[in-house]
Amino acid sequence: MAPRAGGRRLPLALLVLLVVGNAAAWRAADGAARQARGYVEPNVALHWERLDGNRVRCLLCPRTCTVSPGGRGACGVRENRGGTYYTLVYGNPCAVHVDPIEKKPLYHYLPATKSFSIATAGCNLECRFCQNWQISQSRPEDLVNQRMSPEDVVEAALASGSRTVAYTYSEPTVFYEYMLDCAKLAHERGLRNVYHSNGFINAEPLRELCKHMDAANIDLKGFTDEYYRDMAGGSLAPVLRSLKILREEGVHLEITTLLVPGGNDDPGDLRRMCRWIRENLGPATPLHFSRFHPQYKLTNVPPTPVERLELARRIAMEEGLEFVYIGNVPGHEANSTYCPGCGERVIGRIGYSVDAAGLRGGVCQRCGTVLPGVWE
Numbered sequence: 001m002a003p004r005a006g007g008r009r010l011p012l013a014l015l016v017l018l019v020v021g022n023a024a025a026w027r028a029a030d031g032a033a034r035q036a037r038g039y040v041e042p043n044v045a046l047h048w049e050r051l052d053g054n055r056v057r058c059l060l061c062p063r064t065c066t067v068s069p070g071g072r073g074a075c076g077v078r079e080n081r082g083g084t085y086y087t088l089v090y091g092n093p094c095a096v097h098v099d100p101i102e103k104k105p106l107y108h109y110l111p112a113t114k115s116f117s118i119a120t121a122g123c124n125l126e127c128r129f130c131q132n133w134q135i136s137q138s139r140p141e142d143l144v145n146q147r148m149s150p151e152d153v154v155e156a157a158l159a160s161g162s163r164t165v166a167y168t169y170s171e172p173t174v175f176y177e178y179m180l181d182c183a184k185l186a187h188e189r190g191l192r193n194v195y196h197s198n199g200f201i202n203a204e205p206l207r208e209l210c211k212h213m214d215a216a217n218i219d220l221k222g223f224t225d226e227y228y229r230d231m232a233g234g235s236l237a238p239v240l241r242s243l244k245i246l247r248e249e250g251v252h253l254e255i256t257t258l259l260v261p262g263g264n265d266d267p268g269d270l271r272r273m274c275r276w277i278r279e280n281l282g283p284a285t286p287l288h289f290s291r292f293h294p295q296y297k298l299t300n301v302p303p304t305p306v307e308r309l310e311l312a313r314r315i316a317m318e319e320g321l322e323f324v325y326i327g328n329v330p331g332h333e334a335n336s337t338y339c340p341g342c343g344e345r346v347i348g349r350i351g352y353s354v355d356a357a358g359l360r361g362g363v364c365q366r367c368g369t370v371l372p373g374v375w376e
């Protein structure tokens with residue numbers, strides 16, 4: 001266990017200031033000791049081995065970086081100091097917000113509740129279309145970081161009225177140790193844990209994480225190795241393995257695919273992907289097709305046409321998936337949940353406004369079908 005930030009607990013009143021977003025008051029209350037550009041407090045990492053010449057090999061994700069003394073892994077937040085591997089982001093989130101859980105997105109898990117959401121710098125992929133590249137592709141010393149121990153996170157989450165702590169925005173795998181300790185403590189204090197990840201993690205650390213994780217939304221970025229290699233610097237097989245592990249370990253699972261025009265929207269690939277999901281994870285696995293908007297390194301690609309998203313949804317439903325959503329298109333009817341038994345709209349969503357009157361205790365009020373998910 002890493003030491004508490006600053007070796008002390010922060011008063012609850014200060015945590016509440018952060019939760020309500022009163023950054024000015026927060027800084028005034030605790031000054032530079034609380035938040036600083038480049039604030040970093042190294043802690044010994046998990047899941048690595050020592051090699052000859054004081055080199056180390058990281059075993060956390062499929063990149064398995066070999067790192068010489070003084071160097072860092074590809075994610076930019078894990079560093080070899082004299083033959084010992086350190087995480088540079090334990091207790092140093094660069095983003096702290098209270099979000100609707102629908103923003104993760106999780107549509108079948110405690111709808112209309114608040115989720116206390118944190119992220120640090122760094123990512124182990126390099127997606128050309130990244131929506132949070134300002135933090136995911138940065139090193140911690142280049143960002144303004146909070147000093148927040150797991151105790152601070154859990155106290156702030158409770159004070160905010162959140163039901164869950166979410167590990168999100170950048171890539172939680174690279175702040176694995178921090179996530180793990182926060183998740184353990186959150187469970188002890190009656191909170192649940194959810195995370196949004198690229199699923200690019202090795203099997204052993206993932207199984208350990210699953211003991212403390214309640215729900216996950218995993219990006220399935222495409223369904224070819226070429227797409228993963230060319231657009232993200234990764235590969236497909238480890239992500240599919242992670243999806244199977246999460247299902248085996250009983251973690252509530254949803255999937256997001258950002259549909260990039262001309263990239264991963266080939267109807268044949270989408271059909272194969274949806275068939276794989278049905279056969280390996282089950283037809284009740286919620287799938288979110290999210291609309292791409294030009295950003296980061298893909299500013300030359302237009303936004304996904306809505307008809308393309310609708311075609312992807314039709315293909316998914318033809319392949320037998322029961323809950324297929326269209327995201328990032330405000331007001332679209334496919335952002336709501338429909339009963340697979342009778343077709344009734346049981347959860348209406350417009351933006352982050354949620355009307356779940358058609359579903360009580362997970363049961364469709366019209367026909368009595370039980371919908372999969374965690375509703376209470």
Ligand code: SF4
Binds near residue numbers: 060062065072076
């Ligand atoms: S977590 Fe980071 S350092 Fe470890 S293997 Fe992955 S990219 Fe490399």
